[in-house]
Amino acid sequence: MTKILVIEDQPEVRQNIEDILSLEDYEVISAPDGEIGLALVKQHLPDLILCDVMMPRVTGFEVLKALRQDPHLAAIPFILLTAKADHHAFRQGMELGADDYLTKPFTIDELLHAIATRLDQHHQRQAEVESRLDDLRQQVTRSLPHELLTPLNSILGTSELLINFYDALSRDEAMESFHDIKTSGERLYRLVENFLLMADLDLLVASPDRLEVWQSRLSRYSELPASLAQALEDLGQNRPRRQDLEMMIVPQRIKVAEPDFRKILGELLDNAFKFSLPGTLVQLEAIIRDGTCQLTIQDQGRGMAQEELRSIGAHVQFQRSKFEQQGSGLGLTLAQRLTELYGGKLAIASVPGEGTTITITGWESEPIQADS
Numbered sequence: 001m002t003k004i005l006v007i008e009d010q011p012e013v014r015q016n017i018e019d020i021l022s023l024e025d026y027e028v029i030s031a032p033d034g035e036i037g038l039a040l041v042k043q044h045l046p047d048l049i050l051c052d053v054m055m056p057r058v059t060g061f062e063v064l065k066a067l068r069q070d071p072h073l074a075a076i077p078f079i080l081l082t083a084k085a086d087h088h089a090f091r092q093g094m095e096l097g098a099d100d101y102l103t104k105p106f107t108i109d110e111l112l113h114a115i116a117t118r119l120d121q122h123h124q125r126q127a128e129v130e131s132r133l134d135d136l137r138q139q140v141t142r143s144l145p146h147e148l149l150t151p152l153n154s155i156l157g158t159s160e161l162l163i164n165f166y167d168a169l170s171r172d173e174a175m176e177s178f179h180d181i182k183t184s185g186e187r188l189y190r191l192v193e194n195f196l197l198m199a200d201l202d203l204l205v206a207s208p209d210r211l212e213v214w215q216s217r218l219s220r221y222s223e224l225p226a227s228l229a230q231a232l233e234d235l236g237q238n239r240p241r242r243q244d245l246e247m248m249i250v251p252q253r254i255k256v257a258e259p260d261f262r263k264i265l266g267e268l269l270d271n272a273f274k275f276s277l278p279g280t281l282v283q284l285e286a287i288i289r290d291g292t293c294q295l296t297i298q299d300q301g302r303g304m305a306q307e308e309l310r311s312i313g314a315h316v317q318f319q320r321s322k323f324e325q326q327g328s329g330l331g332l333t334l335a336q337r338l339t340e341l342y343g344g345k346l347a348i349a350s351v352p353g354e355g356t357t358i359t360i361t362g363w364e365s366e367p368i369q370a371d372s
Helices: 011-023 034-044 060-068 087-096 108-168 171-206 208-218 226-232 236-244 258-274 306-310 330-341
Strands: 003-007 027-031 048-052 078-082 100-103 222-224 245-249 252-254 282-289 292-299 345-351 355-367
Touching: 003 011, 003 034, 011 027, 011 108, 027 034, 034 048, 034 060, 048 060, 048 108, 060 078, 060 087, 078 108, 087 100, 100 108, 108 171, 171 330, 222 226, 226 245, 226 258, 236 245, 236 258, 258 282, 258 292, 258 330, 258 355, 282 355, 330 345
Parallel strands: 003 027, 003 048, 048 078, 078 100, 245 282
Antiparallel strands: 222 252, 252 355, 282 292, 292 355, 345 355
């Protein structure tokens, strides 16, 4: 049974609404003020809330603001009730995240229509979230076992070799095995980290209410070249290719949280190193143009055909049967999604046999003045 919480300080109005909703087979919970209403929300987790605006102690606006700041309660449909058509109050309620607004006196049909409409929209959003979750589960089911088993098998096989033949191995052979285990472990950690981050981003797209959880993160900055130096420390198995990297960096502060900047840059550099030969140049440039950062990474690798560029998406690897580079193909999609989350745009230009250029534009940026 659908559960509705009515928060209304006028006993007669509250009782009338209770009676109407009960006759429509809704389960009704009521509160005489906002403070009690907030407690009942957490206790009963209603499917929808009807709340008066002007109440003593805690107003309807304050109730709404408190709920929208709680990730566990923020998605509950919320309808404000007011005694007069106040455009300022209407605008304030909408800015705080109200789903609808009813002006007293309202008819029974108006009340029931508003409730039915908001419940239907909420159920549609929930169905979309479930659909995206199902898609994600299927993608993970198809891709995760193979991607995890590859480094796991390497770790287990090399460990068994060390256990069985350690006494017969030279120091150099043993150290090589240890390095192989470390490399496979780093790859495994990165795969799990990327899958979890992509799952979080998928849920964010399906349920925009989760964006509130990211708000503090989205307001942070990275500073170049300092954040770039940190990202280069995370190259993992690509560390030997650092000598192939040529950089031209304009000192600047960009509106991207450092962990996400390092993830984006790490995935793009990994792609450039993965599909180009050791000893070939990879160029990295970060400049400021019209108040935004323009970041470019260009390699001289095998490049990608147009059909490959169109297929960029989660869990797709380019021509896996023809090339031996390891990876789920998730990196570019993850970099693209994170770039867009901060208001940027990622573009790829590639010519088979000549190389690939990836350009990010649109991140807010300001120059950092050198110390005088």
